[in-house]
Amino acid sequence: MNKAEFIQSVQKAGQYVSKAEALKAYNAVVESISGRMAKGNPKERVIRIPELGTFQMKIRKARKGKNPQTGESIKIAAKKVVAFKSSKALSRSL
The missing domain is CATH 1.10.287 (Helix Hairpins)
Incomplete structure (x- = not known):
């Protein structure tokens, strides 16, 4: 949609x-x-919508990765992401 x-x-x-x-x-x-x-604080960034689910800010830590084309090791920076977890009611309706 x-x-x-x-x-x-x-x-x-x-x-x-x-x-x-x-x-x-x-x-x-x-x-x-x-x-x-x-x-505000990432741990306080939570939105709960009944019957739908929860949006929450999470922080991904910095990590090492690989360039798939060259195989070279690269650094992946830390970043903030928004995660969504569906409510039980929504999950049951699927």
Whole structure:
């Protein structure tokens, strides 16, 4: 499902919701999640959405890797990533 299909799905589910209102709702959710992930201590960057799941900021440590073309050893820098874990309700529905 892409963004346009998602917005159309929200519009249909809301019956009286216009496409513009569905787009505003989508943008608000994305902005809210992005804003929360950008602030504060990584361990405090957790968003729990009942019936859907949990978004959490994690830090991957720096590590060594290999260039697959040359076999040369390279350093992979530490970085922050967002992980998603589905709720039990969502997992059961699959």
